[in-house]
Amino acid sequence: MAKEHNYIFETHENNRELQRLRLVESAFDSASETRLRAAGICRGAACLEIGAGAGSIPRWMGDRVGPSGLIFGVDLNTTYLSDLNRPPWTVIEGDFLDANISTRFDLVHIRYVLIHNVKPNAILSSVLKTLRPGGCLIIEEPDFTVAQAGGSGHRAEIDRTHRAISRMFESMGLSPDFAASLPSRLRDLGFLVDRVEIDRHFGPGGSQVAKVMAASTDALRERYIATGEATQNDLDTPSGRQEIRCTFYANTHATRPHRHSHNDVRHNHRHSSTSIG
Numbered sequence: 001m002a003k004e005h006n007y008i009f010e011t012h013e014n015n016r017e018l019q020r021l022r023l024v025e026s027a028f029d030s031a032s033e034t035r036l037r038a039a040g041i042c043r044g045a046a047c048l049e050i051g052a053g054a055g056s057i058p059r060w061m062g063d064r065v066g067p068s069g070l071i072f073g074v075d076l077n078t079t080y081l082s083d084l085n086r087p088p089w090t091v092i093e094g095d096f097l098d099a100n101i102s103t104r105f106d107l108v109h110i111r112y113v114l115i116h117n118v119k120p121n122a123i124l125s126s127v128l129k130t131l132r133p134g135g136c137l138i139i140e141e142p143d144f145t146v147a148q149a150g151g152s153g154h155r156a157e158i159d160r161t162h163r164a165i166s167r168m169f170e171s172m173g174l175s176p177d178f179a180a181s182l183p184s185r186l187r188d189l190g191f192l193v194d195r196v197e198i199d200r201h202f203g204p205g206g207s208q209v210a211k212v213m214a215a216s217t218d219a220l221r222e223r224y225i226a227t228g229e230a231t232q233n234d235l236d237t238p239s240g241r242q243e244i245r246c247t248f249y250a251n252t253h254a255t256r257p258h259r260h261s262h263n264d265v266r267h268n269h270r271h272s273s274t275s276i277g
């Protein structure tokens with residue numbers, strides 16, 4: 001199959017990419033775990049993590065589902081998942097679109113992955129098929145177009161950096177505001193959208209989210225500058241790295257409907273015999 005991804009961090013040197021992924025995990029894991037708990041992750045459940053990254057979520061899921069459960073982790077690069085080489089884990093290296101997984105899952109989790117893919121609908125259609133009826137999908141994706149500087153210093157530099165991020169995604173055929181389109185996309189594809197939550201990160205300099213943004217800037221500095229929106233100086237301004245930043249995440253909880261009318265779906269879903277959903 002033709003390569004459908006052109007992942008921007010693909011060429012980032014491994015140790016530095018691992019550090020960046022660990023920052024992503026420390027910024028977002030606790031909220032993700034709360035969502036996965038609320039979705040009812042339990043002993044014996046079958047779960048899929050698409051874009052498993054450095055693996056903290058599949059590791060955490062494995063502890064929840066226990067030896068009778070299943071955790072599949074798929075990533076273009078599985079270098080950081082080498083410890084997940086025993087049940088309940090199965091790690092698959094490659095593009096999820098090529099993975100051809102026949103297992104049916106109770107729960108699928110995707111975080112910070114679809115924004116990097118030019119064919120997110122193809123991924124979501126494939127997810128719909130891998131979910132058992134009533135199974136649950138949790139997606140956490142950013143919208144960079146509404147990121148803005150907070151605080152008083154160097155707002156112009158920070159805002160130019162944010163514009164550079166958006167232009168970079170657009171120049172690659174990707175949508176910097178991907179998260180905003182998620183609920184309608186999911187509905188159009190046949191999911192039942194149960195809930196959409198918005199996280200607006202508003203943190204002082206040195207917050208975990210600010211550290212993620214700074215690590216991404218270090219990795220993608222030339223690409224940001226190539227957009228013509230931001231200068232070297234903008235990217236290096238101490239405020240850009242340390243002061244308040246806002247980013248915006250839409251978190252969507254959706255389910256694969258049972259084959260009934262809309263109302264019946266909700267009814268059946270609530271009375272599903274498994275704990276997930």
Ligand SMILES: C[S@@+](CC[C@H](N)C(=O)[O-])C[C@H]1O[C@@H](n2cnc3c(N)ncnc32)[C@H](O)[C@@H]1O
Pocket residue numbers: 005007021024025050051052053054055074075076077094095096097110111112113116117
């Ligand atoms: C920004 S990282 C996020 C990692 C992890 N989901 C997290 O939030 O900690 C995106 C990850 O998705 C993977 N990825 C992107 N597109 C993918 C695809 N089509 N199939 C499998 N993995 C993909 C990348 O290799 C990378 O590890």
